[in-house]
Amino acid sequence: MAEGYAEKIKNFLAESRRVLLVTRKPSWKEYKMAAKITGVGMILIGTIGLIITIIGYLILGGQGL
Template identity: 80%
Template sequence: MSGNYVEKIKNFLSESRRVLLVTRKPSWKEYKLAAKITGLGMIIIGTIGLLITMIGYLVMGTGL
């Protein structure tokens, strides 16, 4: 039973090592693009949350 866990851990470590060997540092252009997309996603999710809160306030008629 414990041999199975040891094998899973060894497999995980070898897969992790393989992934780390092929990764690279993103360029400044790639970093800025990822930051813009993340910021836009945060703004969209926040706006949706605000709209849901406002609709709930109008429907229920109670404050937060």
């Protein structure tokens, strides 16, 4: 059983090394685009959460909050 874990760890490290060898540093343009997309996603998720909270407040009339 210990060999199974050792083999899994060895495979994971080999796959991780392979991925790191293929990756590259993003350009400034790519970085800004990723930051914008992340920001829009955070705002969208926050807005959805706010809307759900407001709907819950209106349905329950302020109870349980």
